[in-house]
Amino acid sequence: MTAPRAAPDLEPVIGLEVHVQLATRSKLFCACRNEYGAAPNAHVCPVCTGQPGVLPVLNEQALSLGLSAALALGCEVPASTKFDRKNYFYPDLPKGYQISQYDRPLGLGGAVELAGDGGATRRVGVARVHLEEDAGKTLHPPGENYSLVDLNRAGVPLLEIVSAPDLRSPEEAHRYLVALKRTLRYARVSECDMEKGSLRCDANVSLRARGSSALNARVEIKNLNSFRNVERALAHDIARQTTLLAAGEAVLQETRMWREEEECTAPLRSKEEEHDYRYFPEPDLPEFAIPPELVERLRAGLPEMPAARLERYIGRLGLPAETAAALAADWEVADYYERCLAAGGVPARAVASFVLGAVLQEANARHVSVSGVNIPPASLAEVARLVEAGALSHQAARKVLAEIAASGQSAAQAVASLGLEQVSDRAQLAVAVDAALAAAPVAVAQYRAGKQNALNALVGAVMKATRGKADPKLARQLLLERLGA
Amino acid sequence: MTSPAGAFRSAVSIRDDVVHGRRSAREVIEETLARIDRLEPRVDAFLAVDRAGALARAAEIDAEVTAGRAQGRLLGVPVAVKDNICVRGLPATCASRILAGYHPPFSAHAVERVLAEGGVVIGKTNCDEFGMGSSTENSAYKPTRNPHDLERVPGGSSGGSAAAVAAGMVPLSLGSDTGGSIRQPASLCGVIGFKPTFGAVSRFGLVAFASSLDQIGPLGASLLDVATLASVIAGPDARDSTALPRPAPDFVAALSPSLEGVRIGVHRDYVEDVADAAVRALIGRALETLREAGARIVHLDGVDLLSRYAVPAYYLVANSEASSNLARFDGLRYGPGAGAPDLLSTYTATRGRLFGEEVKRRILLGTFALSSGYHDAYYLKALRVRRLFIEAFQEAFRNVDFIAGATSPIPAFALGEKIDDPVTMYQCDVLTIPASLAGLPAVSVPCGRTPQGLPVGLQIIGPALADARVLSCAFAFEQRSGLMGTLAPLAEEVA
Known part of the structure; x- marks a missing residue:
């Protein structure tokens, strides 16, 4: 219009x-x-x-x-x-x-x-x-x-x-x-x-x-x-x-x-x-x-208002302004986020991306508000910790969260039942890396010709071959070794 | 103390007989129904008589008495209830066609209290439509006749409640008073009528006419009976935000025949300037009786009680509130309604055809007074005048305990005499309106009859919350006057 x-x-x-x-x-x-x-x-x-x-x-x-x-x-x-x-x-x-x-x-x-x-x-x-x-x-x-x-x-x-x-x-x-x-x-x-x-x-x-x-x-x-x-x-x-x-x-x-x-x-x-x-x-x-x-009791009982919360997310938690605004836009999202943080041990930024990603997607898919999403904040914090520790890829983490929401399992149970422990073993991963290189001579040639982006395609191929279980950092490192970089 | 006349059975004596098994509640109710059967065709005090319900309740009470569990300050006492007060299971038409067939799904707080004390609701009494009138001629169903003279009005609006007591059909009734609707008919019928302090009795279940003025109160033929019923119905109720929060005192325990040390204020508006000579004479004698009982009479002629503004201020406030309170009667949810092809004509047909002339007149006046452009000149000004009434009474009560004088400037008038002249009719309430505007407790107690045999009432007004003292002062007068339990001569015919 x-x-x-x-x-x-x-x-x-x-x-x-x-x-x-x-x-x-x-x-x-x-x-x-x-x-x-x-x-x-x-x-x-x-x-x-x-x-x-x-x-x-x-x-x-x-x-x-x-x-x-x-x-x-x-x-x-x-x-x-x-x-x-x-x-x-x-x-x-x-x-x-x-x-x-x-x-x-x-x-x-x-x-x-x-x-x-x-x-x-x-x-x-x-x-x-x-x-x-x-x-x-x-x-x-x-x-x-x-x-x-x-x-x-x-x-x-x-x-x-x-x-x-x-x-x-x-x-x-x-x-x-x-x-x-x-x-x-x-x-x-x-x-x-x-x-x-x-x-x-x-x-x-x-x-x-x-x-x-x-x-x-x-x-x-x-x-x-x-x-x-x-x-x-x-x-x-x-x-x-x-x-x-x-x-x-x-x-x-x-x-x-x-x-x-x-x-x-x-x-x-x-x-x-x-x-x-x-x-x-x-x-x-x-x-x-x-x-x-x-009046005083009600005033004291008011929760932190959006503007104050936004300022705190940016100033104290160091979140990018856009992320902070997205979290503070709704009290249920913001409260959920803070309960995840309270579970401890995970960086604010990492948790934010899960809340704004997987959790909101889950809420939208099921037409419920964030409080209606069946992922306990502690479980989300646990998943984020596994990702930070390199034990779970981002891609796998999404599947784990979906599984938690669907089945009510704990984070560890969901990871195990999906068989999604990250492959961080060099020898195991080397097989997938060699196969990817062999299957993509054009990408290899492009990389050698100086096209850095071609490397991402190769990492993607490794991830695909391992159904997302490969540790992407290690895959990249092995690829670079093979390509003689 | 003179012994009561033959037909009179006090509520207190009925209750004692029933409690001690000297008479069954069934006997009491059957006798009451028999009296109603004989007198009602001449008096027309009732709009509904609950024969079956009253007998069933009497049977319950008798069973309790037999079981030794009987209690209650009104055990077995028949009580008539004005038709604008809700009683579950009985019609509540407010004497209006617009509520024909309406049965409220709940009882008024005052009715619940009566039932809790063992009282028996015998029926619903006639009144002016929605309480709007001073003669009960504005009932959409029928006029009620004054038992002292069947060609005269019983006063109003609680005319049925006053006439039922005066004819000896019931010892007690409930009425409602907005500008005098308990006191004026009590005066014209020769019975006692008490309007408590505003808020002393919950208005829950009283169909509103003017919310800031309406008050439920008792009518009876002896002060002891009236004080008993007042004690039963007074007290807090969470369903009425304007009800006083504290429990009411025991009005019966507070009754004393002595007026030693009591200062009674007398103002010419209520005595010398009263229109009717016979009323003036009887009020003069009543004041003398009070003096003989030990009271000191204090003349308040230096105080302006503003009586000349009472009628205009009252009709602005009351009609403004009424125009809003009666808006709910649109025929859509209850009442007969008048089917019409569209919404506007449904409203105009229902309200145009089913409200009476006086009700429509007051709705129009109230609507006008609240209208944009007139609101300040009429409604707000009337509220300011109302405040002046409150202050004038406060000023007067600095030096006196009560103000005593006439309840009505005239005795009962002939049926049809004033019905076509609303302004003259409105003047009937000139002496009762001031206490209503100021929210004060006031009682009308019989003080004799005119040479024509028409009763006249003495009004005693007290300061806010002095309900117990007002009743006690009236009690002392009653003891001296020898008029306790005096019913209309017609009551004696069927004694």
Whole structure:
């Protein structure tokens, strides 16, 4: 796709509203399970179906996770807070109002740091973070004259994270989302899985003359189901707004919907059609203090955040920047890596390559996260040690790790059962070396003619002949001896 | 102390008889049902009578008594429950067509507490739809009649609960009070009605009208009975975040007939300026009775109790909350609903046809008050006025222990007299609303009858959390007044 750009004299002003479902055991105001994928209306009760006479009771775990997120994003947490009602009618909103937070959010004034080019970082403001309940889901069976309502999701705790209008391009919006998701996953507050709806995003975009501080009519874009679609929808709407302005027409303040199939945004409702939510303080939940001890405990309990971890991997472990970034990109990968290191005795760099190679491949192949890969960190460390000691080739190591994952064997058991102890015996290997030389007179001639690369082909032939068991260093050495180097 | 009138059987005496095996619970419930059978066609206090359930429960209680395990402060006592309070297994229509046929899957906290003490829920009482009204004429099903004069209203919204007690059908009932809905019908029916401090009784299971004002409370014909039921239902409940966290004191143990050293505040808004001359006269006599019992009467004329702002502030706050609380009645999950071809017309048909006129009026007013552009001028201003009420009472209670005066500015009025004039109807609550806005405990206790034979209630308001003292003050008055257990003359006909 060729992303149309704003005309050079205009710049986009973008803000994102992200909703993440908090990974609590139960819903925000009742004891129903917070679980994705159950049969419709399996997790409902009088409270989350809005029966008359029931009252909400705040889930303390949701409050803690919300505060952890606010702290991880560097927000100021107030000494007390309250909930408000946001009133509107919809079949998947059982009470006819959503319990949300209007003017006293859990967190204000945080930021997300984006890694820029050449090590520079860019700070994108987080205007506010607030707690609210999710609505249910309305399903419209195609071709039918009825709709179905599933209230499993009704009352699931949501955290709304509103960025400042600091983003200046669709690409930057994308990078903000990646960094935000990383931080929230590090803080263990949400799975942030867009496919399961545990992370959702609406985008606001307007254009203004570069250098101006004016804010023009703003378009809100909904129905963005992937980070890529956020970027594409923003690019599309910036182009649309640019065209309108270039033609001397006005941009309407409205809500638009991203249509993925047609790759365009289409109007959903105009400013006049916006709801008047009639916010007022939720009388069923009194204002409450946020104990400073709780805030301090949650702050102390936050794990090392991605930026700090990246710095440590580069500075202290001496990893190349790219490797360090790949490891730090996800807390599960980083934690797995550190547990391998903790098993001891292996260089950080060697372990990193196994984690980013074999382990991630295994995870991707089985569609699980790293914590779902059946290779204990101690086993991976053992395999890495065998490679370092020259007892196992890299190629063989991959097979061993696959075998560990498949069978649950220890590293030593897997090596033995695959018969993959490295051939480091000179006499044994010499036979394979002689055979390789005899079979490849052209490569030998090329090498003798000064083409160093030809040697690699010969090493490869030896490895192939030994089904990967040959110690490649020794094979190379024997080849060089034979070639009289 | 005057002995109670013939028809009156106090809850306390019923309980003692049942506990000691002098009467079976079955006899009590059968007698209650028989009285309801004879009186209900004339009074129309009930929307549902749970004959089978009450008899089954009586049998259980009798078995417990026989087994020697019987206990409970309300053992075998029949209790009527206002229809906006949920009782598992019984309908809860809130006297609205929009909840016709709705059976809640749980019981209110207050009902659980009554059942745990051996009480027997005899049925659900009529009320103004969702508690919105002062005459019970806003019931979608039928008006309830005042047992003292069947052509007059029982007051409201807990009119059925008050009338059932006044007619001697039950010794105790549960009502709910948002702006006077327990106290005003108690006054008009000549019974006792107590609105506890906001938060003293869990609201879990009370269908919300105005969450920040609603409070469940007891009605009865003797202070001892009312204090017993209040003690049973008060106390913390984890399901209501606005419920007070500490256990309630024993209101019965705190009752004392003495008012020695008690300072009672009197303000002209509640006495001299009351509309009806007969009410003024009876309140004047009641204050004299309090003085005779040892209380010192302190005039509060220097304090502005802001009564003139009570009705407007209340209707802004209550209707705003109501507009939101009643949004859930969309006919999609429960209640009859009105089938329509699309979503919007389903909402408008259901809510347009199944809510009554007064309910719709209040939803519209509340929606308007919360609307963008009006929110600050109406809703926020009303909240500020509410704060002023709290401060005005705090100021007054620096020098007095209670404020006493009329509950209602007028005695029971004729059926149909005010129903077409909402603003006049709203004025019925002018003296009960202030304690509601300030969240204070207040009781209405009978203080006599007008020359026409219509009951009048004395209201006693106390500072927040002074529930036990308010009940004790009313008890001292009751002891002196000799009106304990006085029922409507009609009750005596079937004694």
